[in-house]
Amino acid sequence: MTRPKILVTNDDSVDAPGIRKLISIMRKLGDVIVVAPDKPQSGMGHAITVASPLRLKKICIEENYEEYSCNGTPVDCVKLAEKAIIKGKPDLIVSGINHGSNASVNVVYSGTIAAALEGCIEGVNSIGFSLDDYSWSADFSHVDEYIEKICKEVLQKGLPEYTCLNVNLPVNKGSQINGIKICRQARARWDEAFDARKDPHNQDYYWLTGVFYSDDIAEDTDQWALKNNYIAIVPLHFDLTAHHNLKTISSYDWNI
Amino acid sequence: MTRPKILVTNDDSVDAPGIRKLISIMRKLGDVIVVAPDKPQSGMGHAITVASPLRLKKICIEENYEEYSCNGTPVDCVKLAEKAIIKGKPDLIVSGINHGSNASVNVVYSGTIAAALEGCIEGVNSIGFSLDDYSWSADFSHVDEYIEKICKEVLQKGLPEYTCLNVNLPVNKGSQINGIKICRQARARWDEAFDARKDPHNQDYYWLTGVFYSDDIAEDTDQWALKNNYIAIVPLHFDLTAHHNLKTISSYDWNI
Numbered sequence: 001m002t003r004p005k006i007l008v009t010n011d012d013s014v015d016a017p018g019i020r021k022l023i024s025i026m027r028k029l030g031d032v033i034v035v036a037p038d039k040p041q042s043g044m045g046h047a048i049t050v051a052s053p054l055r056l057k058k059i060c061i062e063e064n065y066e067e068y069s070c071n072g073t074p075v076d077c078v079k080l081a082e083k084a085i086i087k088g089k090p091d092l093i094v095s096g097i098n099h100g101s102n103a104s105v106n107v108v109y110s111g112t113i114a115a116a117l118e119g120c121i122e123g124v125n126s127i128g129f130s131l132d133d134y135s136w137s138a139d140f141s142h143v144d145e146y147i148e149k150i151c152k153e154v155l156q157k158g159l160p161e162y163t164c165l166n167v168n169l170p171v172n173k174g175s176q177i178n179g180i181k182i183c184r185q186a187r188a189r190w191d192e193a194f195d196a197r198k199d200p201h202n203q204d205y206y207w208l209t210g211v212f213y214s215d216d217i218a219e220d221t222d223q224w225a226l227k228n229n230y231i232a233i234v235p236l237h238f239d240l241t242a243h244h245n246l247k248t249i250s251s252y253d254w255n256i
Numbered sequence: 257m258t259r260p261k262i263l264v265t266n267d268d269s270v271d272a273p274g275i276r277k278l279i280s281i282m283r284k285l286g287d288v289i290v291v292a293p294d295k296p297q298s299g300m301g302h303a304i305t306v307a308s309p310l311r312l313k314k315i316c317i318e319e320n321y322e323e324y325s326c327n328g329t330p331v332d333c334v335k336l337a338e339k340a341i342i343k344g345k346p347d348l349i350v351s352g353i354n355h356g357s358n359a360s361v362n363v364v365y366s367g368t369i370a371a372a373l374e375g376c377i378e379g380v381n382s383i384g385f386s387l388d389d390y391s392w393s394a395d396f397s398h399v400d401e402y403i404e405k406i407c408k409e410v411l412q413k414g415l416p417e418y419t420c421l422n423v424n425l426p427v428n429k430g431s432q433i434n435g436i437k438i439c440r441q442a443r444a445r446w447d448e449a450f451d452a453r454k455d456p457h458n459q460d461y462y463w464l465t466g467v468f469y470s471d472d473i474a475e476d477t478d479q480w481a482l483k484n485n486y487i488a489i490v491p492l493h494f495d496l497t498a499h500h501n502l503k504t505i506s507s508y509d510w511n512i
Contacts, residue, residue, distance in 0.1 A: 045302030045331075046364045053461035054450070075301075075365075076464070079448045084462060105377060107496050108302045109331075117496075121361060121445050145512055153508050160501045162443070180510040184497040187418070189377050194310070194339045205309035206340060208332070235498040235505045240363050240373075241440040242493035245416045249491045252409050254436035256401055 003064070004030035004091035004155050007119075009077045010098065011041040011111030014059070014069045018097035021140040022129060023067075025147050026094060029155070031064040033090065035081035037111075038069035042100075044111035046118070047073045054080055074115035082122070092155055093119035096129035096167075097147075099138055103130075103168045103222035103232060104188040104214060113166055117238050120164035125154050127165045132226050139172045146177065146231055160235070168222055168232040181230040186221035188214030259320070260286035260347035260411050263375075265333045266354065267297040267367030270315070270325045274353035277396040278385060279323075281403050282350060285411070287320040289346065291337035293367075294325035298356075300367035302374070303329045310336055330371035338378070348411055349375035352385035352423075353403075355394055359386075359424045359478035359488060360444040360470060369422055373494050376420035381410050383421045388482050398428040402436065402487055416491070424478055424488040437486040442477035444470030 006026045010019040014036035026032045038057065049072045060067040068085065070077045074095065082089060095115035102110045112128050119126030129147060131138055150167060159165065166185075170177060192210040199205055214223050225232035262282045266275040270292035282288045294313065305328045316323040324341065326333045330351065338345060351371040358366045368384050375382030385403060387394055406423060415421065422441075426433060447469055450462040470479050481488035 040307060043304040043306045045300070045304070045370065047301045047303040048299040048365055048464065050299040050464060051296060053453075053455075053463055055459070055461050079464065080450060080462060083448055083450045084452065105494065108373065108377070108494050109304055114301065117364065121364070149510070149512055153510070157508060160498070160504050163498045163501050163505075165505070166496075179512070182502060182506040182510075184499065184502065185495050187495075192335050192339055194336060196340065197309075199309075203311070205311050206336060207309055208304065208306060208335065233505065233510075234496075235501045236496040237498035237501070238361060238364050238496070239441050239443075240422075240490075240492040240494070240496075242416070242419045242491040243440065245419050245491045245493070246438060246440065248416050249419075249421070249489065250438040252413055254405070254409070254438075254489075256405055256435070 006030040006032050007081050007090040007093045008032055008034045009036045009074055009095050009115045011037065011044060011074045012099050013037050013040050016099060018099050022094060022097050025144055027065065029151055033081060033086060034067040035070055035077045035085065037074060037077060038071055041073050041111045043109050044073045045109050046075055046114040049073060049076050056080065074111040075118045078115050078118045089124050092151065093124050093126040094129065097140060098130035099136060100134040101130055101132040101168055101226060102128060102166060103226055104186040107166055107185060107236065116164040117236060120162055121238055125159045127154060127167055129167045131169045133171045142172045143169050162237050163235050166234040166236050168226050170226050170229050173229055177231060178229045181225040181232055183222040183225050183232045183234050184220055185234050186214055186223035187216035188212060262286040262288050263337050263346040263349045264288060264290045265292045265330055265351050265371045267293065267300060267330045268355050269293050269296050272355060274355050278350060278353050281400055283321065285407055289337060289342060290323040291326055291333045291341065293330060293333060294327055297329050297367045299365050300329045301365050302331055302370040305329060305332050312336065330367040331374045334371050334374045345380050348407065349380050349382040350385065353396060354386035355392060356390040357386055357388040357424055357482060358384060358422060359482055360442040363422055363441060363492065372420040373492060376418055377494055381415045383410060383423055385423045387425045389427045395428040398433065399425050402433065418493050419491050422490040422492050424482055426482050426485050429485055433487060434485045437481040437488055439478040439481050439488045439490050440476055441490050442470055442479035443472035444468060
């Protein structure tokens with residue numbers, strides 16, 4: 001049996017503990033190519049680099065293993081890996097493990113999830129993994145067998161067309177994880193605040209801060225699953241059409 | 257009657273002809289606040305700036321009109337406008353007019369559309385406008401009455417909860433536009449190529465290029481509408497859950 005070709009990326013940068021963990025798990029499952037940002041790219045969403053040149057830096061080449069850093073975004077990493085390194089499609093793209101939850105509306109801002117969505121736009125089975133802990137020293141010791149299981153299942157069965165998985169892992173609560181739940185994205189939002197300051201030249205500047213609000217805690221949501229020590233899997237697609245509102249919008253008066 | 261408060265932004269930068277056109281139309285409809293990027297932010301998707309400070313530059317303050325440039329992304333502009341300038345919600349957010357189509361999968365990469373989506377996450381009626389012409393000297397002379405009509409209709413009737421509009425305008429074909437069509441997002445993708453070069457220090461670098469492929473040209477798509485000289489309106493939402501695949505994904509073996 002040929003070993004599957006697995007592309008690994010993230011948005012926290014190539015040296016983040018989360019991606020190092022993911023790489024170690026993936027090397028058990030297949031031949032691994034890592035192309036990940038050379039600096040943190042959190043909050044980059046589905047950004048691509050159109051106006052400046054991209055560069056790749058070779059970090060490691062071993063048998064069945066290649067690792068590169070890239071000066072671009074997570075989505076750039078996926079595109080560049082396929083076109084300039086693999087010169088074809090991998091069997092699986094995994095992104096993460098993100099330091100911090102990408103449940104609920106965070107999918108919209110996340111570079112980790114954008115990389116998985118980019119994979120599914122291109123027809124590759126893709127999964128984004130995130131741990132519900134923003135800390136750089138987050139504890140990833142309890143997730144190995146779950147990540148391995150999820151990837152094996154996807155490698156074996158494939159994913160429906162134009163669909164990728166958003167997998168959120170609960171923090172290590174010391175007890176066994178309750179299992180895996182298939183969920184929908186919870187409705188929630190960030191209420192931002194801007195910390196306004198003066199620089200040494202007396203000019204104003206602002207730091208983005210924010211508090212996360214979720215009033216949608218139904219049992220079928222990713223937020224509920226995470227809070228209740230389940231792994232949340234949300235199947236995602238990139239058709240943003242609000243199909244349920246096509247009729248309402250059509251009923252407006254659009255005649256000139 | 258109080259005049260509505262309208263926030264205008266874009267991703268091509270505050271000095272782009274497209275936003276200048278949009279500002280001129282909006283000033284007829286309400287009190288206008290412009291907060292737009294100080295440099296091109298195309299392809300920035302839903303990126304936000306978390307690791308560096310944001311700055312605002314006052315460009316113009318007149319009665320019923322304020323204009324600022326910002327060093328952040330289009331989504332930063334929306335957040336900062338609401339929190340640091342308006343200190344509340346505007347009645348309408350309009351983004352664009354983008355130089356280039358944001359039909360089909362382009363919604364995922366577009367900073368223009370991300371700004372509108374950000375508005376709808378925050379519960380504000382929001383519309384992204386794009387012209388199917390990438391040129392800086394694109395002809396915007398044929399779109400005024402349509403943009404005015406669309407904004408008036410949205411100001412009067414509002415939009416369904418968590419829904420914004422993605423409006424794509426056809427190029428000026430010299431003949432009257434055929435009208436407005438409510439559409440779904442066409443399935444399409446970019447097939448990227450990377451132009452690999454050597455810099456003067458003999459180091460490799462890559463330019464992202466690409467060709468757009470669409471084999472989904474059904475009559476209910478935004479791509480079809482644009483090609484047939486209609487204005488395409490797609491209602492968008494930010495729930496990326498592939499609801500139609502929840503059952504399939506649930507049927508996989510997720511037991512450890």
